[in-house]
Amino acid sequence: MLDLWYSEYHTEDVRFSIGVTRHLHSEQSPFQQIDFFQSDTFGTFFTLDGLMMVTEKDEFAYHDMIVHPAFATNPDIRRVLIIGGGDGGTAREVSRYPGVESIDMVEIDERVVRLCQQYLPQTAGQLDTDERIHLYFEDGLAFVRQAPAESYDLILVDSTDPVGPGEGLFTVDFYEHCYRALRPEGILINQHESPYYEQYAREMKRAHQKIRQTFPVVKIYEFHAPTYPSGHWLFGFASKSLHPVKDARLDQWKSLGLDTRYYNAGLHQASFALPTYVQQMLDDHE
Numbered sequence: 001m002l003d004l005w006y007s008e009y010h011t012e013d014v015r016f017s018i019g020v021t022r023h024l025h026s027e028q029s030p031f032q033q034i035d036f037f038q039s040d041t042f043g044t045f046f047t048l049d050g051l052m053m054v055t056e057k058d059e060f061a062y063h064d065m066i067v068h069p070a071f072a073t074n075p076d077i078r079r080v081l082i083i084g085g086g087d088g089g090t091a092r093e094v095s096r097y098p099g100v101e102s103i104d105m106v107e108i109d110e111r112v113v114r115l116c117q118q119y120l121p122q123t124a125g126q127l128d129t130d131e132r133i134h135l136y137f138e139d140g141l142a143f144v145r146q147a148p149a150e151s152y153d154l155i156l157v158d159s160t161d162p163v164g165p166g167e168g169l170f171t172v173d174f175y176e177h178c179y180r181a182l183r184p185e186g187i188l189i190n191q192h193e194s195p196y197y198e199q200y201a202r203e204m205k206r207a208h209q210k211i212r213q214t215f216p217v218v219k220i221y222e223f224h225a226p227t228y229p230s231g232h233w234l235f236g237f238a239s240k241s242l243h244p245v246k247d248a249r250l251d252q253w254k255s256l257g258l259d260t261r262y263y264n265a266g267l268h269q270a271s272f273a274l275p276t277y278v279q280q281m282l283d284d285h286e
């Protein structure tokens with residue numbers, strides 16, 4: 001009997017494994033190693049350079065939380081820029097808002113998008129069908145450098161970790177151009193790593209420090225990601241003017257009647273309340 005496992009080392013002596021029923025696809029793109037697997041517990045999932053990206057079963061938590069807190073803070077968002085997010089899950093959640101007029105999605109690696117359309121239609125299914133979505137296959141940093149001033153209400157950075165192609169998306173240069181490209185009520189949300197294991201916490205603190213140099217309102221919020229290192233994951237909320245808790249328009253968001261599996265109005269407030277050890281890490285850096 002075959003005994004196939006996908007394993008990711010979360011630290012040198014901690015690893016996370018999923019039993020694999022089929023290795024569906026493997027290729028080296030110009031940017032990264034891409035693999036798709038099938039499993040019983042997490043369904044289809046894919047990895048980039050061996051690191052877990054998206055699983056069919058738990059992607060709802062990540063994609064709800066990268067998108068909905070920003071819309072509950074400003075339900076009038078019209079123009080959205082997504083950087084990365086090749087699996088399409090973030091674009092799928094944004095496209096549920098009828099008030100959104102345009103969604104520019106800038107993914108460096110076209111192969112991620114094409115393979116997700118083939119193997120993960122749950123997230124990538126509507127990338128070709130929603131006319132508001134415009135796909136650009138280029139580096140997110142280069143794209144945002146060229147973006148006109150005050151052209152977006154929301155920028156969502158759905159990136160890989162700050163190594164390899166994702167590195168430029170964790171720089172002051174990048175955050176400054178995002179600031180310039182946002183309208184006066186603009187919001188930037190970024191994938192913010194985990195506070196738990198040291199190596200991830202270091203990147204989390206570095207990113208926080210850089211965003212604080214650029215934006216007047218900077219907050220961190222958390223969610224539970226079963227397949228990411230430690231399961232405890234963060235997003236960063238940065239804005240030119242709006243505070244995600246004090247300015248939240250939760251009743252207006254609720255009136256939209258969106259059916260969400262992870263996010264809700266109570267969780268909105270709660271997710272910005274951080275465990276003491278995380279708050280201390282951030283305070284030490286402020």
Ligand code: SAM
Pocket residue numbers: 048052053054062083084085086087106107108109112138139140141158159160164165166167168169191
């Ligand atoms: N939710 C996932 C996570 O955090 O593990 C990641 C989502 S998505 C798959 C990340 C995407 O960012 C990848 O498809 C990768 O190709 C893309 N990416 C990395 N660096 C990029 C860059 N500089 N510009 C645009 N896209 C980039």
